[in-house]
């Protein structure tokens with residue numbers, strides 16, 4: 001009986017405190033960008049700074065969302081799984097802002113130019129590959145879609161988050177001309193998360 005009470009209290013803690021706190025923390029980078037934009041603190045090239053800033057946070061949130069299962073497997077704290085969908089949707093939110101700032105502010109919604117960029121610049125092609133996957137995952141993230149697809153098909157589809165994250169890291173690696181340390185660090189973190197998942201599930 002005491003065990004049931006403890007797990008119910010914990011559920012309440014996750015629902016009432018942990019999720020709202022994670023939501024506010026995940027919005028903080030957006031709020032910080034808004035503050036700097038309003039105060040003219042985005043530097044000499046605010047459009048490039050905006051695209052890069054949201055690109056960085058998109059990749060960070062992809063890795064944070066991907067870290068949920070390894071953390072659950074290592075700590076046996078199952079409650080953390082309740083944050084996974086929200087964190088994944090925040091990754092999508094920042095990817096959407098990243099792409100919107102590029103397509104809207106940089107290319108002025110010139111879709112013909114966008115197609116040319118996708119064909120001409122390999123790192124944009126790779127970014128688009130990741131984007132298409134993330135759109136499909138966000139669109140099927142609701143409970144109704146999970147039921148419609150069925151657990152197995154849904155899980156198979158959502159395992160595509162790994163190719164999307166690999167493409168995200170690669171996209172970053174391909175666009176930098178110097179300073180490969182950051183994309184390589186993201187790549188190593190991604191590899192470590194995947195390895196923990198594989199080892200712990202084996």
Ligand code: HEM
Pocket residue numbers: 048051052053055056058059062095098099102124127128129130131134164168169171172175
């Ligand atoms: C999962 C999808 C994506 C992720 C995670 C991602 C992430 C990133 C990251 C981390 C950077 C480097 C930021 C920095 O230098 O600090 C970047 C740069 C860039 N990304 Fe993406 N990206 C994605 C998709 C896309 C797509 C679909 C496009 C275009 C349609 C795009 C366009 C760009 C551009 C143009 C830059 C260079 C910005 C500049 O130097 O002005 N990205 N992206």
